[in-house]
Amino acid sequence: MNIYEKKEGLVIADSDLDIQKTFDCGQCFRFDWQDDCLTGEAFGKVLNMQSTEDGVLLKNVSMAEYEEIWKHYLDMERDYESIGRTISEFKGMADAAERGRGIHILNQDPWETLCSFIISQNNNIPRIKKIIRSLCEMFGNEIEDTGRYSFPTAEVLATAGADRIYETRCGFRAKYLADAAEKVARGSIDPNSLRLCSYEEAVTTLCTIKGVGPKVANCVALFGLGHTEAFPVDVWIKRVLEKYFEPDFDPAVFGKHAGIAQQYLFYNERYSV
DNA sequence: AGCCAGGCTGCGA
DNA sequence: TCGCAGCATGGC
Helix, strand or coil: CEEEEECCEEEEECCCCCHHHHHCCCCCCCEEEECCEEEEEECCEEEEEEEECCEEEEECCCHHHHHHHHHHHCCCCCCHHHHHHHHHCCCCCHHHHHHCCCCCCCCCCHHHHHHHHHHHCCCCHHHHHHHHHHHHHHHCCECCCCCCECCCCHHHHHHHHHHHHHHHCCHHHHHHHHHHHHHHHHCCCCHHHHHCCCHHHHHHHHCCCCCCCHHHHHHHHHHCCCCCCCCCCCHHHHHHHHHHCCCCCCHHHHHHHHHHHHHHHHHHHHCCC
16 A cells, blocks of 8 residues: 555555445435535534546545545454455355455444434435434534535534434434434443454443344444444345355354454445346 | 334333 | 235335
């Protein structure tokens, strides 16, 4: 990998990172394409990316900002090529690992990830994105006159309450978001601290929130807490497991790479071909 | 028009 | 403990 600054921004060269796969594989709902530019919000900032022949260009990003925020967000320090080789050695994984090459597991904000996947239940991706945008516009703050809004804090959502959250058209999930906001605002759950405890403890804690079950908790563990052994099972993954694996197959065999294997399987089944 | 969506809760057996 | 209807809304 080779990182350097130029006048448009920062270039990540000689990296396996594929922003198309990474941001279009359903782990993140805050980015959109305009032509070949990918723009969205994370950690209260706007990020603008483009895949160029030199590598991935992060527009108007300095080396300092990259080091401080985006390197970790984009999970640039993990050796995905090595992990991909390991995963592809498991029976039935070679194809998925090959097609999923370039996917990174984003290190998203834990609180935002929790809300995003509460919203995701029994929902489709375009509408999930729409609801999250409404939440940000109604309860977040505008980021430097960009017309884009930060994700609201738990305190703001707790104060707003289920009735006002309902105005985002999120339906029955409003009361779930309100419960999550209340628990976090009161301090009975601290999403950031769940990064530091075990995967099992994080999932158990998350499941005490109304509307959070095993699938949502595993998505939060994987996409927001860095617990890469998480293996979210949704309808797509259930289908994959039934089609290609033995009935008694246990994803725990992937160990700490289970979440990455899961993303490869999900992407392969859902998006490729 | 009608099925389905990166599921979960609450109920009944 | 397991199975399953119901859930709000809107994408396709």
